[in-house]
Amino acid sequence: MTHRLPPLQWDVFCRVIDNFGDIGVCWRLVAQLAALGHRVRLWVDDASALQWMAPEGCEGVEVRPWNAPPPGPDAPPPDVMVEAFGCEIAPEFIAYSAYQISAEGQKQSQPVWINLEYLSAEAYVERNHRLPSPIFSGPAAGWTRWFFYPGFTPATGGLLREPGLVDERHAFDPRAWRAAHRARYGLGEEVPGTRWVSLFCYEPAALPELLQQCEAVPTELLVAPGRPAAAVRAALRGAADEDEGGHRQNAPQRLSTQRGQLSISYLPHRPQAAFDAMLWACDLNAVRGEDSLVRALWAGRALVWHIYPQHDDAHHDKLYAFLDWLQAPASLRQFHATWNGIDSRPLHWPDAATLDEWTRCVENARSRLLAQGSLVAQLLGFVAEKR
Missing domain, CATH: 3.40.50.2000 (Glycogen Phosphorylase B;)
Incomplete structure (x- = not known):
């Protein structure tokens, strides 16, 4: 069942470590989110594979270079931040997000910060899925980052699968x-x-x-x-x-x-x-x-x-x-x-x-x-x- 959420701003971060798996997973993720009406900014350090992997792009997905500056003041702040495979979001973006939220006051809550982990069938996945990791210092002090593990069993986050x-x-x-x-x-x-x-x-x-x-x-x-x-x-x-x-x-x-x-x-x-x-x-x-x-x-x-x-x-x-x-x-x-x-x-x-x-x-x-x-x-x- 797909949960009904209002359109949210998702910022997904991806570093292409080796081959095409990282960007392949991230593109399938952002394309599915956009198809459900969400807005997505995909931050990636090497988007070259998208030229053949997704040559037509995807409406609702904006691809941004990893080192690009944070969005301007008129752009929506993130509702959800996803760092894929532990790639660690740039400190400048975290500072930007924290400033935007403080400027909005009570109208804007902190984003849901998700560390989307690698896929495995090992037992630790079920133990660590959905565990919190509190942030104690920096602009995001007091926030929580959550570990989210894809997996093969009902006690994990499941696998990417398009509705049709x-x-x-x-x-x-x-x-x-x-x-x-x-x-x-x-x-x-x-x-x-x-x-x-x-x-x-x-x-x-x-x-x-x-x-x-x-x-x-x-x-x-x-x-x-x-x-x-x-x-x-x-x-x-x-x-x-x-x-x-x-x-x-x-x-x-x-x-x-x-x-x-x-x-x-x-x-x-x-x-x-x-x-x-x-x-x-x-x-x-x-x-x-x-x-x-x-x-x-x-x-x-x-x-x-x-x-x-x-x-x-x-x-x-x-x-x-x-x-x-x-x-x-x-x-x-x-x-x-x-x-x-x-x-x-x-x-x-x-x-x-x-x-x-x-x-x-x-x-x-x-x-x-x-x-x-x-x-x-x-x-x-x-x-x-x-x-």
Whole structure:
């Protein structure tokens, strides 16, 4: 249920630490808030990805550079401040907000200040969700910052989900999408029984093994741009990168290539809605980070998560906590362990029965998630409570 609030001024702060996950999550958040009638200022230190992620922008969302001065005196002060992933709001903006409130007197209460944390299935998320963090010094002394944790269980803040997403997913025609893709890349008719796989990863050590196994079964591999495409091309160069006639391929300039029964398409950057549609069209989605993991769950297809690696191996516990929540079968847990470099056992490409088992697992997880409130709905409820 979405809480009815009057239109509020939201200021959302985002630093792009690595790749596109931070800005991807923040853009989905602000777009949903704006669609509900709220005004949003998105402060970001690198908005370049929005050129392809959201080329048409969003009515009601104003994108501001991180170091831009605070709004002028005629602009509305914030009703809600969201610092995404602990990015820490600029002191100048906090001082501006405090001054605006003191100038307004009793007519303006302090903003609801939310620290929107990273996504995890670990137990600490439920313990720390909605905890207060009082501010004892500076212009905002006496205010409270609240920790808000996205998550997979009813005791967390939920996941980002657009109101019409389920209906759009059910109405989607994967066969039409696949036919359009093959026509665009000049790939001809699809071989019966072809598995469609999307690849959005870092540089998994098991990637050459995956590509080799895909050559033995009809596979359409859709490779995301950037690090995934570079990793695939590096793996192919390591395997001599020759076509079936034994000729060297000029891989960096090719949009597609064929190796045995494996057809590889190198995709361009695409808007978020188009990325989601690609996931819906595939039989298996290899995703990474946070935003694409959530979108793969909503897709309801078999998925493999390449978790962001940390030097102290803290990501191991995070991965296994997610697999526990997912109720992943043993074969899917082992694939994750190999794919993420946690152990060196061989990578076993799933047969049809195994892939069906993985898909049912994700479908069941999606059903559990759909019974819970979305992240935006819970944020609105929280703000209504604190105001």
